[in-house]
Amino acid sequence: MSIAINLPAYLRPYANDNESIAVKGKTIQECLNDLIKKYPGLKKMVFDQDGQLHTYVSIFAANEIVYADQLEKTVKDGDTIHILYIIGGG
Amino acid sequence: MLTPEEKQRYDRQIIIPDFGEAGQEKLKQARVVIAGSGGLGSPAAIYLAAAGLGTIRIIDHDKVELSNLNRQVLHWDRDIGRSKVQSAAEKLTQLNKNVRLETIEATITGKNAVGMVAGFDVIIDALDNLPTRFLLNKAAIEYGIPFVHGAVYGLEGRAITIIPGKSACLRCLYQGVPPQEKFPVLGTTPAVIGCIQATEAIKLITGIGTPLANRLLIYDGLNMKFTELTVNRKKNCEHCGTKARKQS
Numbered sequence: 001m002s003i004a005i006n007l008p009a010y011l012r013p014y015a016n017d018n019e020s021i022a023v024k025g026k027t028i029q030e031c032l033n034d035l036i037k038k039y040p041g042l043k044k045m046v047f048d049q050d051g052q053l054h055t056y057v058s059i060f061a062a063n064e065i066v067y068a069d070q071l072e073k074t075v076k077d078g079d080t081i082h083i084l085y086i087i088g089g090g
Numbered sequence: 091m092l093t094p095e096e097k098q099r100y101d102r103q104i105i106i107p108d109f110g111e112a113g114q115e116k117l118k119q120a121r122v123v124i125a126g127s128g129g130l131g132s133p134a135a136i137y138l139a140a141a142g143l144g145t146i147r148i149i150d151h152d153k154v155e156l157s158n159l160n161r162q163v164l165h166w167d168r169d170i171g172r173s174k175v176q177s178a179a180e181k182l183t184q185l186n187k188n189v190r191l192e193t194i195e196a197t198i199t200g201k202n203a204v205g206m207v208a209g210f211d212v213i214i215d216a217l218d219n220l221p222t223r224f225l226l227n228k229a230a231i232e233y234g235i236p237f238v239h240g241a242v243y244g245l246e247g248r249a250i251t252i253i254p255g256k257s258a259c260l261r262c263l264y265q266g267v268p269p270q271e272k273f274p275v276l277g278t279t280p281a282v283i284g285c286i287q288a289t290e291a292i293k294l295i296t297g298i299g300t301p302l303a304n305r306l307l308i309y310d311g312l313n314m315k316f317t318e319l320t321v322n323r324k325k326n327c328e329h330c331g332t333k334a335r336k337q338s
Contacts, residue, residue, distance in 0.1 A: 009246045009312060019313070055266025056220075064320045065263070082319060084308075086264045087243035088220035089273035090130040090280065 001077045003031050010085045014041040020080075028061050029071040031081055046083060056086040092118065096188065100142050106298075113296035114142060118188075120295045121145040123207050124214040125198060125226055127178040128152070129161035129280030130240045130287065131216035136164065137288040138214075139182040139189045146182065147192040149206055150174040161277030198222050203229040212291045215239040215260075216284065220267045227252065227260040228329045236301075238290045240283040244274045245311030247283035250302055250321065251290045254330070257303035258321040261329035282309050 005021045015021060021038065025031035036043045048054055053068040060066060060082040061075055075081070092111055097104065100114050122143055124131050127150040138146055152174050154165040162174075169177040175193035182191055194206060198217075203225045207213050213230050215237060217223050223239065230237035230252060237252040239260055252259045286307065293299040308317040325331050 008308075009244050009310070054268070056264055056268045058263060060319045063318070065258075065322055067324065082317075084306075084319075086220065086266075086268060087241045087246065087248060087273070088218065088223060088267075089242045089275055090126050090128050090216050090218040090240070 001026070001075075003075050003077075004080045005031060005035050006080055006082045008083065008085050008087075010087065011042060011045055011083060014045055015039040023081075025075065027072050027074055028059065028066055028081060031075060032059075032071070032083075045085065058084040058086070060084065091115075096142065099188075103141065108298045109296060113298065116296050117142050117292065118144045120212070121147070121210045122212045122214060122291055122295075123147040123149065123210045124216055125149050125206075125222070126216035126218060127162070127164060127174045128158065128216065128218055129242065129275060129277065130284040131214070132162050132164040132178070133281045133284030134214050134216055134240075134288045134291075135178060135182055136185065137285055138291060139186045141288070141292055142186065143189055145190040145192065147194065147206075147210065148175050148178050149194045149196065149198060150178075151195060151197040161275055161280050163277070163281070198225060200225055204233065207235060208233055210235060212294055213237045214287050214291060216287065218273075219270065220264075223260060224267075224329075230254060231259055231330050231334070236294050238287045238294075238302075240280075240287045242273075242275050242279045242283055245276050245279050247279045247309040247311070248306060249283050249286045249290070249309075250306045251294070253301065253303045257301075258323045259327060259330040262324040262327045262331075263306065263321050265328075276311065279309070279311055282311070 002022050023031045023034040025034050062079050104114050127148050154169040154172050164178045164181050175195050179191045179193050231254045234254045240249045306319045306321050
């Protein structure tokens with residue numbers, strides 16, 4: 001099962017400048033774990049020291065927002081997960 | 091009532107289906123507050139003034155710096171060192187003398203935020219920092235004022251419209267603030283997002299179209315594509331959810 005994780009511009013330097021990364025997993029959490037396995041530098045950008053999502057990182061799966069306590073939601077083949085790092089520039 | 095001069099000035103938008111003179115009259119009576127007169131606030135203010143907004147209030151505590159000029163198009167070389175709100179008001183008055191411009195040169199805080207936006211029809215979030223954006227988000231929800239959020243980073247921009255009591259708010263989307271740092275930005279990015287914010291404000295006031303509520307629009311200038319993601323209201327949101335209602 002292949003899932004794509006889409007990264008915002010801010011996080012792409014931590015993943016060899018890739019915008020979209022193919023990962024494997026049955027749940028959102030498993031997919032995120034696979035992403036971190038491929039690009040360990042992303043870990044500190046996405047998760048805090050306790051392994052929880054940073055409060056300023058938002059996750060979307062199948063185009064809908066997924067909150068930190070919903071990462072065990074299952075994904076299906078072909079889904080895209082978006083990781084958004086908060087931006088505040090104006 | 092629109093004057094003959096106004097009918098001629100706004101003719102090209104008055105003839106838009108569903109807009110009409112009634113829509114123009116609504117704009118003339120409307121009051122919009124723009125928080126920030128920088129990269130986002132400049133294009134938003136320019137197009138709202140050009141469209142014939144009745145009152146535009148601009149809030150900014152900064153002075154114009156040389157490094158602002160790649161994107162903050164209301165401010166020019168000659169304005170360096172000058173108050174941004176004064177610089178902006180001068181240009182906007184020259185653009186459209188019919189618009190009533192109010193300026194507040196002050197920092198938005200938890201104490202004064204509500205007083206700065208109360209009584210306005212729409213708030214444009216054109217700020218450059220997240221803590222103040224959250225303050226305004228909360229004030230908008232408390233006073234039931236539609237809030238049009240925009241933000242940029244490099245060639246990426248985001249926009250979402252918050253309809254208090256009906257749609258997800260900024261706090262539903264983001265719960266925290268990362269360490270502050272200088273952000274990169276190409277001037278065209280806030281130009282795109284600021285114009286989207288102005289469009290949203292005009293739609294909310296005139297009642298045309300569908301607002302960008304519960305939908306986060308992401309502009310990726312590097313790959314030149316737009317993505318739309320659904321943001322649902324968070325039940326226990328600190329600003330608009332049950333948690334907020336219990337606290338108030």
